[in-house]
Every structure is written in structure tokens, then in C-alpha cells.
Amino acid sequence: MKLLAILLILGAITTCERGETPVSDYSSAMNLDTITYNTIYSTYKEPSLQYRRFKHSDVDALIQERKDKAVLKVDPIGKSFEGRAIYELTYGGGDKVVMLWSQMHGDEPTATMALFDLFNFLEGKDDGQDTVRELLKSKLKLHFIPMLNPDGAERFTRRTAQSIDMNRDARAGQTVEGALLKERAKFLKPRYGFNLHDQNIYYNVPETSNPVQISLLAPAYNYEREINTVRGDAMKIIVGMNRLLQQYIPDAVAKYDDAHTPRGFGDNFQSWGASTVLIESGGRKGDTEKQEIRRLNFIIILNALIQIAEGSYGQYEVQDYEKIPFNASQLHDVVIRNLAVKTDSTAYQTDIAIRRGETTVDRDYFVRGRVEDIGDLQESFGYDEIDAKGLQFIPAKVSSMVLDSAAVLSQKDAFDLLKKGIMAVPVKSIGGSRASSLHSLPIHFFTQKQFFPTTSMDLGGTANFYIGDKAGKLYYAVFNGYLIDLSKDINGKLFKSRVH
CATH class of the missing domain: 2.30.40.10 (Urease, subunit C, domain 1)
Structure with a gap:
């Protein structure tokens, strides 16, 4: 079924309030055919980002182009420890607030590339996908921070210029970049969050030689790893992602370790009331620069945003999230x-x-x-x-x-x-x-x-x-x-x- 035809009925979709589990009969995002997604991606892939070791200046130039197009609102929201600008890009005016942040580890750039592909898509028009954009614009308010650790990206290192792991700084706020992300979360009060990372390429699907190409997680908000409505919704969103991924990379998806990390941003976003999804870009033979995994990021993020806008992720069951295996490390x-x-x-x-x-x-x-x-x-x-x-x-x-x-x-x-x-x-x-x-x-x-x-x-x-x-x-x-x-x-x- 084609994407446009599937979304013609979206006017009847009910908006989900904070803390509610959406109930919907819609399965449109799940049933989008892969050919349509592939066409969208190939049309809007950002050509200037082909290699992992791009710099802040490359991202800055692409962000400045967004200002001229005036589809995404561009705001400099702070500076890194060494003075590099950190930007937030905003799209839509809906009731459901979504935050997406990438490259808090400077050497984890795969999703950053995918976000710029997504920006290009959101700026497109008259391509048969305007109904999708209207859905996202009317139902969601998207806040993107595409490069949170520009100092680390400059060196292609995990940590900040202070040598601190920013993803272990949600509690103390000792890095200027981590404190900035925490402040934006408290101000925006997102209902959904996407924490975008790369994991090492040596994780495999248990008992197989398959590299884990995409790892997913609904982080735990306490040591007991309890499931409340907020975390349960993140799990359901992941089930939708996994169903789509299995059409692209069967038996190459796993869950990241779900041990609670009180210093971690994903765990804290979950406790702050944002249904938070961790996406970890893994390894794929022959994909040294992670261009295929970049494509998968683009597709599953767009798919998830559509399902959040529709409320259609509510059709999934938490039990199906539990069936996704955890990463093994035998590769x-x-x-x-x-x-x-x-x-x-x-x-x-x-x-x-x-x-x-x-x-x-x-x-x-x-x-x-x-x-x-x-x-x-x-x-x-x-x-x-x-x-x-x-x-x-x-x-x-x-x-x-x-x-x-x-x-x-x-x-x-x-x-x-x-x-x-x-x-x-x-x-x-x-x-x-x-x-x-x-x-x-x-x-x-x-x-x-x-x-x-x-x-x-x-x-x-x-x-x-x-x-x-x-x-x-x-x-x-x-x-x-x-x-x-x-x-x-x-x-x-x-x-x-x-x-x-």
C-alpha cells in the first residue's frame, strides 16, 4: 500500500495526552511498503555527508541553509566547552512534543547524518508525501539537536573537551553540553525522546554470527526496571520499529543492555515523563562508513514519528518488545x-x-x-x-x-x-x-x-x-x-x- 493512500484517513486520529496509552485501530505506518521508504530516502539523502568523520563546520554550514528555507526554525541554544555553537531545529506546532538528540558522543555520527536526511525530507514538497509532512506538522512539535558534542566530533572522540562522558552527566550536569540538554528537557517537557548513538560493531545477535545492525532500548527509569505507561509506550514504539526493520535486516536487531544507569540521559528522560527510545547504530559487513545503517536510521525514525503522530503505536504489545533478544558480544x-x-x-x-x-x-x-x-x-x-x-x-x-x-x-x-x-x-x-x-x-x-x-x-x-x-x-x-x-x-x- 502506498504511503499517501494509507494516510488519507489521518484526520480522525485522536491526540494522545501526556501519560495516556493511545488506543488506535490504525496500522498504516507499520504497513508502509519498503519501496516507498527507500524512494523517500534516496530522494532526500544529504549528499555532503558521506563519511563518518565530518566536523562541526560541515554541520554548521548545513544548518545555516535551513535558515534560508525557513521550514525548520533554527535556534543557537548554547555553546560547547570550546565555544562551538549548538543548535536546536524545530518543526511543527502540534501538541505532542518530541526531542531528538544525536552525537552526544563525538565519534557516534550515524544518526546525525540521518537527521539531515530527515531535514531535507521535511523541507520537501509536491512529491506525493505532503500528507505525511502535514501529519507531522499538525500533530507533533519536533525539537532536534543534531550535534550535541561538537568538541568531541572535532576530534572524533567519545568524550567532551573536558574528558567527561556526557551520557553519564544527566544527574550532575558537570559538562556545559549535558547541562544544556537537561535544561532544554526541563523547559520543553517532551512527551517522547529519541537518544541517538552508535554502538561498537562487535555485538551479535545471540547464538548467530549476525552483526547487530540496529540496537534498540526503552531505558529503565529505576533499578527494578519497572514498566509504567511512559516506559511501556517507548517499548511499543520500538516494537513498531522492529517490525519494519525485520523487513530490511531480518535477524540483525537486538536490545541494548537495560541495566538502570542513574547518571544516564535516557534513563533520566524516561523518569522525567518522556517515552524515550535509544537507537544504537551497530555494524554491517562492508558498510565501513555506515551509509546503509544511516538509511535504516532515517526510515525507522520517520516511521516512529508517523506512528506517534497517529497514535498507532498503541496497537503493539509490550510482550513483543520483550521478545527482542539482548546484544551478545561474541563478534x-x-x-x-x-x-x-x-x-x-x-x-x-x-x-x-x-x-x-x-x-x-x-x-x-x-x-x-x-x-x-x-x-x-x-x-x-x-x-x-x-x-x-x-x-x-x-x-x-x-x-x-x-x-x-x-x-x-x-x-x-x-x-x-x-x-x-x-x-x-x-x-x-x-x-x-x-x-x-x-x-x-x-x-x-x-x-x-x-x-x-x-x-x-x-x-x-x-x-x-x-x-x-x-x-x-x-x-x-x-x-x-x-x-x-x-x-x-x-x-x-x-x-x-x-x-x-
Whole structure:
């Protein structure tokens, strides 16, 4: 059923007062077909935000454009610790007040991108979706704070410039940004709240290898995790979100840990009378910049706002929220099973788990792979997995030739060296700028410092070695935590590394 046709009957929908559970026979938002949502998203996706490490200046420029269009009201509501402007954008004049805030952790930008997609949609017209906008405008008063921690975003770090976790500052208000959010909540008295975050990419759906792409939660307002009308309504909204998500990402949705956190904003918003939904953007293989998960954020937020405006989320049952599994934490970037490892004194067969950590360099980053776990890992999973039974650990070699710089090697040249067992090449210089030390080739470069390949399997140690047979034939390279099948073309795949 098409979105416009579904919403023609919305004039009869009853407005829900604070604290009431809406009763409605409408199921229109639940039944919106995914094709319509996909079309809306592709039409209104903000093209200037394609990578996670955007800055306050990027967001500021997009917010200034909103002033000219005059559809969303733009207000500077305060400044960060280091003086960067924090904005609130308002849409609609309805009775149901909704607050949505994103990027209180500076390195969690996925939903921020989705909010700017939503702003573009709200500013659209004559596209067959004006009935949706009229519904939202007439029933809701939406207050958006798209980047609450601009100082953290500037560095792509979780905490504020004061090194405080803002999401643990709802009680004390020791950060200027947290105090600002608390003040806005007390002033606006929202009936609904959306707390928008990113979680680490290593959560999986329990007993499966599926990464959790979206994690949801109705935070607990007390230690007993009681369910009152306010929290129950948040649970029902989440049930509607999950039903839609299952059409996009079946078996890739979970609940975030619901232990009560008295310092947390979600928990406090719930206690202040706002039915609060936490959305955590997780991981998806091949979606490094989280553009697909951004799309899911846009769709489920728009869907939830429609259902709040209609009151149609009242059709759902709290029991269905309880059926959503909690996050498990058994996922790694690479899991190698049954690998034979031989040292000077002993030989053994074991499983290896590897993770890659990111280090930000301005708007880019490099990774450093490390051995995360060793042993019986039957219950662990990897984005990439191999069974290495019959194969063994083989140390990497270092090239004897010295290059002028990394720029002289093509990706094919680097891959050819890798296939020969060479994982590192010395270079005379890294180039003229810090950024030039970053590269995307499947080879390590080093200058003054000697490069040391992985010679033993050590917990927390480097992940630069080969997997091959007893005759020395190489089947796989584990390069900086990336698993590379040496029998296949890498087809332009990028590896985030740097010159050492």
C-alpha cells in the first residue's frame, strides 16, 4: 500500500495526552511498503555527508541553509566547552512534543547524518508525501539537536573537551553540553525522546554470527526496571520499529543492555515523563562508513514519528518488545579456527580472534590489527571466518629493497609482494604531510624504525602473518588484522594503514 493512500484517513486520529496509552485501530505506518521508504530516502539523502568523520563546520554550514528555507526554525541554544555553537531545529506546532538528540558522543555520527536526511525530507514538497509532512506538522512539535558534542566530533572522540562522558552527566550536569540538554528537557517537557548513538560493531545477535545492525532500548527509569505507561509506550514504539526493520535486516536487531544507569540521559528522560527510545547504530559487513545503517536510521525514525503522530503505536504489545533478544558480544573482525601454531618450544592447534582498532587522523583514519583472543572460540564469530584445519601459522618476510616512497607501488605491485610472503617494505620517506603517511595498499611501509612481523601468537599482539601448508604454500595473509585470500583478486579493496 502506498504511503499517501494509507494516510488519507489521518484526520480522525485522536491526540494522545501526556501519560495516556493511545488506543488506535490504525496500522498504516507499520504497513508502509519498503519501496516507498527507500524512494523517500534516496530522494532526500544529504549528499555532503558521506563519511563518518565530518566536523562541526560541515554541520554548521548545513544548518545555516535551513535558515534560508525557513521550514525548520533554527535556534543557537548554547555553546560547547570550546565555544562551538549548538543548535536546536524545530518543526511543527502540534501538541505532542518530541526531542531528538544525536552525537552526544563525538565519534557516534550515524544518526546525525540521518537527521539531515530527515531535514531535507521535511523541507520537501509536491512529491506525493505532503500528507505525511502535514501529519507531522499538525500533530507533533519536533525539537532536534543534531550535534550535541561538537568538541568531541572535532576530534572524533567519545568524550567532551573536558574528558567527561556526557551520557553519564544527566544527574550532575558537570559538562556545559549535558547541562544544556537537561535544561532544554526541563523547559520543553517532551512527551517522547529519541537518544541517538552508535554502538561498537562487535555485538551479535545471540547464538548467530549476525552483526547487530540496529540496537534498540526503552531505558529503565529505576533499578527494578519497572514498566509504567511512559516506559511501556517507548517499548511499543520500538516494537513498531522492529517490525519494519525485520523487513530490511531480518535477524540483525537486538536490545541494548537495560541495566538502570542513574547518571544516564535516557534513563533520566524516561523518569522525567518522556517515552524515550535509544537507537544504537551497530555494524554491517562492508558498510565501513555506515551509509546503509544511516538509511535504516532515517526510515525507522520517520516511521516512529508517523506512528506517534497517529497514535498507532498503541496497537503493539509490550510482550513483543520483550521478545527482542539482548546484544551478545561474541563478534570479531576475523576468526581463524584450528590453526596450527609452532614456536621454538612447542606446537599446538587453536582458534584465533582478531580485531582492528581505528586511529583518527583529521578526516581519515588508519587501523591497527591485534590478537583479541586465543583458545577455544566455538561460541565466537567473525565478520570473516576460515577453518584452517591442516594449515599452519607462517611468519611474514620483510623486503630487502628500499623504495623512495610508498607512492611508487601500485595496488597490484603490493598484492604481488604479499602473495610472495613479503608483508613489509622499507621506504626512504613518508612524504610531505602527516596525511600522506596514510595509505590503502595491502603492504606495510616503514622508514627509520624496523618493521617486526608477527613471529608468535601473543594476546594483544600484532596480526601480521600468513596461513599456509607444511610445504610453505601460502593460502591467506592476515595483514594488519585484515584476512586476505591470496587465491582471489582483491578488486580494489582498500586497507586502512599507514607508514610506520
